[in-house]
Amino acid sequence: DGGITQSPKYLFRKEGQNVTLSCEQNLNHDAMYWYRQDPGQGLRLIYYSQIVNDFQKGDIAEGYSVSREKKESFPLTVTSAQKNPTAFYLCASSSFGLAGGELFFGEGSRLTVL
Amino acid sequence: AQTVTQSQPEMSVQEAETVTLSCTYDTSENNYYLFWYKQPPSRQMILVIRQEAYKQQNATENRFSVNFQKAAKSFSLKISDSQLGDTAMYFCAFSRDDKIIFGKGTRLHILP
Numbered sequence: 486d487g488g489i490t491q492s493p494k495y496l497f498r499k500e501g502q503n504v505t506l507s508c509e510q511n512l513n514h515d516a517m518y519w520y521r522q523d524p525g526q527g528l529r530l531i532y533y534s535q536i537v538n539d540f541q542k543g544d545i546a547e548g549y550s551v552s553r554e555k556k557e558s559f560p561l562t563v564t565s566a567q568k569n570p571t572a573f574y575l576c577a578s579s580s581f582g583l584a585g586g587e588l589f590f591g592e593g594s595r596l597t598v599l
Numbered sequence: 600a601q602t603v604t605q606s607q608p609e610m611s612v613q614e615a616e617t618v619t620l621s622c623t624y625d626t627s628e629n630n631y632y633l634f635w636y637k638q639p640p641s642r643q644m645i646l647v648i649r650q651e652a653y654k655q656q657n658a659t660e661n662r663f664s665v666n667f668q669k670a671a672k673s674f675s676l677k678i679s680d681s682q683l684g685d686t687a688m689y690f691c692a693f694s695r696d697d698k699i700i701f702g703k704g705t706r707l708h709i710l711p
Contacts, residue, residue: 520701525608527690527703535697575644585632585651585694590644 487512491576491591498563498570498598506561506594508576515580517559518588521545522573531574534559563596571598601626603693605702612681613710619666620676620705622691629653631695633667633674638688638704647689650674681709 489510498504510517516535520528530543534553548567553559563570574594579586602625612618624633635647650658650667657665662682666675678685686709691702 525703527603528701530699533697541697573642577644585649587634587646587649588636588644588699592641592643 489576489578489589489591491574491594494592494594496594496596498596500598501565503562503564504570504596506563506574506576506596508559508561508591509557510559510576510578510589511557512578512580512589513556514578514589515556516578516586517553518577518579519543519549519551519559519561520575520577522575522593528575531561570596572596601628601693601695601698601700603691603700603702605689605691605705607705608703609706609708611708611710614681614683616681617677617679618681618707620678620689620691620707622674622676622702624672624674624691624693626672626693626695628695631693633665634692634694634699635663635665635674635676636690636692636701637685638690639684640687644690648676678707683709683711685709 492507518533519531529545531549532551534540550562576591577588604623631652633650636644637647638644648658648660662679664677688704690704693700
């Protein structure tokens with residue numbers, strides 16, 4: 486079945502540690518996105534990539550980094566520079582880029598900083 | 600800058616009733632797309648309905664329909680004959696070029 490797979494579902498991190506969230510898609514979509522979801526805040530865009538080896542910052546990119554070495558994969562690293570990393574992270578993909586195209590989402594990864 | 604506002608943080612309705620979720624947005628653009636996404640308690644977000652701004656006809660998908668008022672910048676979602684499986688967070692979203700902006704969501708409870 487085609488879809489987006491995020492791992493891990495739950496992750497605990499100590500302060501000062503970097504952590505990488507995985508996102509893999511087999512939908513053959515060109516565009517991939519990372520969103521952060523906090524209660525009462527909706528979804529906020531962290532980074533997005535429309536082609537391999539290229540990506541752009543979203544609205545809240547500080548403290549995060551990404552790579553897009555393969556079309557299928559778009560991992561997100563939450564660095565120690567992110568001041569409040571505890572959140573729910575959603576990965577999404579789209580075949581047309583953002584304008585007009587449906588976003589397909591993964592099931593999310595919940596990161597908790599201890 | 601575009602903004603999307605959902606004025607109802609939480610709503611509850613009885614099963615089989617009709618419910619309307621509100622969404623307003625702010626933009627100076629003429630061509631754009633609007634969406635409603637649903638996030639059930641299992642967390643996977645899915646598209647409910649999409650509206651293209653240049654189309655005057657309101658989009659409909661089975662029990663889900665929208666009331667798109669372009670001049671008023673309003674994009675409400677109507678759920679008819681609501682079912683227990685409609686319980687979820689609903690997000691309104693605006694898309695133009697390479698940006699999509701989500702509202703803060705409305706938590707909808709369908710009561711048995």
